[in-house]
Amino acid sequence: MNWLSIFSDPNTQWILMGSMLLGVSSGVIGSFAYLRKQALMGDALSHAALPGVCIAFMVTGTKSIFFFLIGAIIAGILATVSIGYITRHTRIKQDSALGIILTVFFGVGIVLLTQIQHSNSGNQSGLDKFLFGHAASMIQTDVYTIAGISLILVAVSFLIFKEIKLLSFDPGFAKGVGLPVVFLDQFIMLLIVTAVVIGIQAVGVVLMAALLITPAVAARYWTEKLHIMVILAGVFGALSGFVGTVVSTMANNLPTGPLIVLSATILFLISVVFAPHRGLLAKNRIRISAKVEYEHSFTSKEVKEKSL
Amino acid sequence: MTSPLTVRNLAVAYQKKPVLTDITFSVPEGKLIGVIGPNGAGKSTLIKAILELIPSLTGEVEIFGGSYKQNRKKVGYVPQRESVDWDFPTNTLDVVTMGRYGHLGWFKRPGKRDKQIALECINKVGMAPYADRQISQLSGGQQQRVFLARALAQDADLYFMDEPFVGVDAATEKAIISLLMNLKKTGKTVMVVHHDLNTVKEYFDWIMLLNVNLIGFGPTEQWFTKDHLQRTYGGGLALLEANSSPIIVSPR
Numbered sequence: 001m002n003w004l005s006i007f008s009d010p011n012t013q014w015i016l017m018g019s020m021l022l023g024v025s026s027g028v029i030g031s032f033a034y035l036r037k038q039a040l041m042g043d044a045l046s047h048a049a050l051p052g053v054c055i056a057f058m059v060t061g062t063k064s065i066f067f068f069l070i071g072a073i074i075a076g077i078l079a080t081v082s083i084g085y086i087t088r089h090t091r092i093k094q095d096s097a098l099g100i101i102l103t104v105f106f107g108v109g110i111v112l113l114t115q116i117q118h119s120n121s122g123n124q125s126g127l128d129k130f131l132f133g134h135a136a137s138m139i140q141t142d143v144y145t146i147a148g149i150s151l152i153l154v155a156v157s158f159l160i161f162k163e164i165k166l167l168s169f170d171p172g173f174a175k176g177v178g179l180p181v182v183f184l185d186q187f188i189m190l191l192i193v194t195a196v197v198i199g200i201q202a203v204g205v206v207l208m209a210a211l212l213i214t215p216a217v218a219a220r221y222w223t224e225k226l227h228i229m230v231i232l233a234g235v236f237g238a239l240s241g242f243v244g245t246v247v248s249t250m251a252n253n254l255p256t257g258p259l260i261v262l263s264a265t266i267l268f269l270i271s272v273v274f275a276p277h278r279g280l281l282a283k284n285r286i287r288i289s290a291k292v293e294y295e296h297s298f299t300s301k302e303v304k305e306k307s308l
Numbered sequence: 309m310t311s312p313l314t315v316r317n318l319a320v321a322y323q324k325k326p327v328l329t330d331i332t333f334s335v336p337e338g339k340l341i342g343v344i345g346p347n348g349a350g351k352s353t354l355i356k357a358i359l360e361l362i363p364s365l366t367g368e369v370e371i372f373g374g375s376y377k378q379n380r381k382k383v384g385y386v387p388q389r390e391s392v393d394w395d396f397p398t399n400t401l402d403v404v405t406m407g408r409y410g411h412l413g414w415f416k417r418p419g420k421r422d423k424q425i426a427l428e429c430i431n432k433v434g435m436a437p438y439a440d441r442q443i444s445q446l447s448g449g450q451q452q453r454v455f456l457a458r459a460l461a462q463d464a465d466l467y468f469m470d471e472p473f474v475g476v477d478a479a480t481e482k483a484i485i486s487l488l489m490n491l492k493k494t495g496k497t498v499m500v501v502h503h504d505l506n507t508v509k510e511y512f513d514w515i516m517l518l519n520v521n522l523i524g525f526g527p528t529e530q531w532f533t534k535d536h537l538q539r540t541y542g543g544g545l546a547l548l549e550a551n552s553s554p555i556i557v558s559p560r
Contacts, residue, residue, distance in 0.1 A: 035396065162412075173385060176359055176361070223397060224444075
C-alpha cells in the first residue's frame with residue numbers, strides 16, 4: 001500500500017483525527033493521575049470499565065459511547081469505593097487492594113463479554129475489540145463524540161488547572177485553603193474514566209492505562225514546569241495515536257491499541273535516554289564532566305605542589 | 309476582644325485509640341506559642357483537627373469568634389516538610405504563589421499583585437536568589453523557608469506550624485524564629501509544634517504541654533518547669549540540674 005495514499009482516504013483521516021484527539025486528552029488527564037501518584041488507579045479504572053461497558057451493552061443493546069460512559073462511571077465508582085473501603089477498614093494496603101479489585105472487575109468483565117458473544121443478539125460484532133481496540137471500526141459519529149469529549153476534557157483541565165495543581169502538590173494545604181479535596185479527587189477519577197471510555201474503541205480498556213500514564217511519564221523527563229509537562233503529555237499522546245493508527249492501517253489487521261501503546265513506549269524510551277538534564281545520557285555526561293573537573297583540579301594542584 | 313482560637317472539649321481518635329481527649333483552651337492574641345510533648349502526644353493531630361484535616365470525635369473550634377470555614381482566610385498553615393513530594397515539577401515562586409490561592413477563588417489565575425506579594429514573602433525568608441529554582445534542587449532548610457513564605461503569602465492572622473525546625477540547619481532555624489517573632493510583633497498569633505526543649509525558653513512566650521490530655525497552657529516561665537515537664541513526658545525525661553536545660557532520655 002502506498003504510504004501517502006492512506007492520508008488521502010477520508011475514512012482514515014477521521015480515524016487518525018480520533019486517535020490523535022484521544023491521545024491529547026488521555027495525555028493531559030494522565031498527567032494529573034501521574035502527579036497524584038495514582039498511576040495504578042488509572043489501571044484499575046480502565047480494567048473496571050470493562051464490566052460496566054458490557055452491562056451497558058446488555059441493558060441497552062446498543063453500542064453508544066454515552067451508555068458505555070454511564071456503565072463505566074458506575075463501575076469505576078464501585079471500584080474506587082471498594083478500594084477505598086478495603087484500604088480504610090482492613091490492614092490491606094492500597095497496592096494490594098488495587099490488585100484485588102482490578103482483577104475481580106476485569107474477570108467479571110471477561111465473563112460478561114464472553115456471555116455477550118455467545119448470545120446471538122446480532123449486534124455484538126466489535127465488542128471483542130473492547131480489549132485491545134480496533135480503530136478501523138470507528139465511524140464518523142464516533143469520531144465526533146471522541147472529539148467533543150476530548151475537547152471538554154482538555155477545557156476542564158485548563159479551567160481547574162490551578163486547583164488540580166495545588167491538590168496534586170499538597171492536598172493538606174489544598175484542604176486548608178478551602179478546596180473541596182474529596183470532591184476534586186472524585187472529579188479527577190471521573191475525568192480518567194471518561195478518557196478510558198472514549199479510548200475503548202481505538203485502544204481498548206486494557207491498554208488505556210498505558211496511554212494515560214506513559215505520555216505523562218515521558219513528558220516529565222523534558223521539563224520542570226507543570227503546564228509544559230501537561231502540554232507535552234498531550235502532544236506525546238497525539239503523536240502516539242498518529243503513529244499507532246498509521247502503522248495499524250498499513251499493516252492490515254494489526255490491532256490499533258497495542259501499536260499506539262508501543263509508539264508511546266518508544267517515545268518514553270527516547271525520553272529516558274535523551275532528555276536534557278533528567279535523561280540517562282545527560283546525567284552520565286554531568287557525572288563524567290564533574291569527575292574530569294575534579295581530577296583536573298586535583299592534578300593541577302599536585303603539579304603546583306611539585307613545582308614549589 | 310475575641311480570641312484568635314478557642315477549642316472546647318476536643319477529642320480525636322485513630323480507629324479506637326484516643327489520640328487527644330478533652331482538650332479545652334483559649335489562645336490570647338499576639339503570642340508565639342510552642343506546642344510541646346513526647347512523640348505520639350497528639351501535637352500534629354491537634355493542629356490537623358483544628359484545621360479539619362482529620363475528623364474529630366467531639367468538640368468545638370472557634371477561630372476569631374467564628375467557624376473555621378468562615379474565617380479560613382485568617383489562618384495560615386505550614387505542614388511538615390515531608391508531607392509533599394519535592395520532585396513536583398514547579399519552582400519556588402510557584403509554590404509560594406499557592407499561598408494566594410485561598411484569596412483567589414475558583415478558576416481565577418494568580419495576577420500581577422499575587423506574584424508581587426509572593427516575591428515579597430520569598431524576600432522575607434531570604435530566598436530571593438532562589439525564586440526561579442526548581443524545588444527539587446532546594447536543601448531541606450530552603451524547602452522549609454519556601455513553606456514559610458507560602459504561609460506568609462496567605463496573609464493570615466493565626467498561623468499553625470508543624471515542626472518547622474526539623475532537619476534544618478542552625479542558620480535557617482534562627483532566620484525562621486526571628487521571622488516568627490516579627491509576626492508576633494505585628495499582632496499575629498503563631499502556634500508551633502516544637503521538639504527541642506533546649507530552645508523553648510528562648511523562642512516561645514507561651515507553651516502548651518500536651519500528652520493526649522492537655523497538661524498545661526500558659527506563659528513559659530510559669531509552665532516550663534521540671535514538675536510540669538515530667539508530668540508531660542512521664543519517665544522519659546531527665547533533667548540536668550547543672551545547666552538547667554532538660555534533655556529527653558528515651559526509655560527505648
